[in-house]
Amino acid sequence: MTTSHALLEVDALAAGYGRAGVVRDISLHVGAGEVVVLLGPNGAGKTTTLRAISKVIPASAGEVRFLGRSDKREPAFALARRGLGHLPEGRGLFFGLTVEEHFALSHPGERRISFAEALTFFPELERLRTRRAGQLSGGEQQMLALARAMARGPRLLMIDELSLGLAPIIVERLMPRVREYADVTGAGVLLVEQQVNAALRIADRGYVMARGRVRMTADAEQLIADHDLIVASYMGDSGEGVEA
Ligand SMILES: Nc1ncnc2c1ncn2[C@@H]1O[C@H](COP(=O)(O)OP(=O)(O)O)[C@@H](O)[C@H]1O
Ligand SMILES: [Mg+2]
Numbered sequence: 001m002t003t004s005h006a007l008l009e010v011d012a013l014a015a016g017y018g019r020a021g022v023v024r025d026i027s028l029h030v031g032a033g034e035v036v037v038l039l040g041p042n043g044a045g046k047t048t049t050l051r052a053i054s055k056v057i058p059a060s061a062g063e064v065r066f067l068g069r070s071d072k073r074e075p076a077f078a079l080a081r082r083g084l085g086h087l088p089e090g091r092g093l094f095f096g097l098t099v100e101e102h103f104a105l106s107h108p109g110e111r112r113i114s115f116a117e118a119l120t121f122f123p124e125l126e127r128l129r130t131r132r133a134g135q136l137s138g139g140e141q142q143m144l145a146l147a148r149a150m151a152r153g154p155r156l157l158m159i160d161e162l163s164l165g166l167a168p169i170i171v172e173r174l175m176p177r178v179r180e181y182a183d184v185t186g187a188g189v190l191l192v193e194q195q196v197n198a199a200l201r202i203a204d205r206g207y208v209m210a211r212g213r214v215r216m217t218a219d220a221e222q223l224i225a226d227h228d229l230i231v232a233s234y235m236g237d238s239g240e241g242v243e244a
Contacts, residue, residue: 006029006030006031006065007030007031007032007066007067007155007156007187007188008028008029008030008053008064008065008066008084008156008188008190009029009063009064009065010026010027010028010029010053010062010063010064010065011027011062011063011064011065012024012025012026012027012061012062012063013025013026013027013049013052013053013059013061013062013063013064014026014059014060014061014062015048015049015051015052015057015058015059015060016048016057016060017048017057021060021212022045022048022212023045023048023049023052023209023212023213024061024212024213025062025213025214026045026049026052026062026209026213026214027214028190028207028214028217030156030188030189030190031188032186032187032188033182033183033186033187033188034182034188034189034204034205035178035179035182035188035189035191035202035203035204036188036189036190036191036203036204036205036206036207037191037192037193037199037200037203037205037206037207037220038050038190038191038192038193038206038207038209039193039196039199039206039207039208039209039223039230040208040209040210040215040233040234041210041234042194044209044210044211044212045209045211045212045213046160046192046209047089047160047192048212049209050086050088050158050160050190050192052064053084053086053158053190054076054079054080054084054086054158055074055075055076055079056076056086056088059072066079066082066083066084066156067082067083067155069082082155083153083154083155083156084154084155084156084158085149085150085152085154085156085157085158086158086160087145087146087149087157087158087159087160087162088160089160089161089164090164091141091142091144091145092145093133093141093144093145094133095132095133095134096132096133096134097132097133098129098130098131098132098133099115099125099128099129099130099131099133099136099144100115100129100130102133102144102148103115103118103148103151113148113151113152114151115129117151117153118147118148118150118151119147121146121147121150121151121177121181122143122144122146122147122177124140124143125143125144125147128140128144138165138166138167138170139166139167139170139173139174142162142166142170142174143174146159146162146174146177146178150181153185153187154187155187155188156187156188156189156190157178157181157187157188157189157190158189158190158191158192159178159189159190159191159192160192161192161193161194162174162175162178162191162193163193163194163195163198164194168195168198171195171198172198175198175199175201175202176202178191178202179202191203196230197224200220200223200224201220201224203220204219204220205217205218205219205220206218206219206220206223208223208229208230208233208234210233210234215233216229216233
């Protein structure tokens, strides 16, 4: 196992909504400077897994160890303060606020982030400084969301569907910026993505989920080379829809 330098170690995690279990037996790890992609069809449990890791929802079993520490009573905001960043599906922007105003916002007790810091990651935002988020293109909105997440300086950044609603060419342009964040800062990235190929091109490793479980894991190169592996995982272990 190569988990000794892992920023994040997830062991046999289970979670769901109310009494309904959605994901179980999820084990994965992310090391410093690593980009790890979490793939799987719609409804596989990818978003639920990220939510359980960042404690947006409680885990019903298993362990999440972040920066060597696992504390079931540690609340989500404390985990975030220790450096766990979670960019949720839907970006979490305020359409009535300008780009710059997004950096004046912070939750109580949260470290203030600066627009200047965000510009080091996305200098393009300078010319959009006074534009309202609602008037930005989808790609510019995602850039703003990423810039806010990165400006907090997370040691581990989890991103849920960067590509949602974006044209493929925009996705191709944004993905390398995620790779760069890991390379430059040494942070780990856990990326949930439907655009499999775009994600694998910047990733080191991947996990494939289906029906609430991790079905397989492999190096990104191997996943790119053997596309059938992913397809088989998407089908689950019942052999449903797969020719024998
Ligand atoms: N807030 C929720 N309440 C109840 N069930 C949910 C909720 N969010 C997701 N689910 C269910 O959990 C399962 C996994 O969903 P999700 O984690 O969003 O999958 P993915 O992100 O891989 O598409 C789905 O069956 C979905 O209907
Ligand atoms: Mg999802």
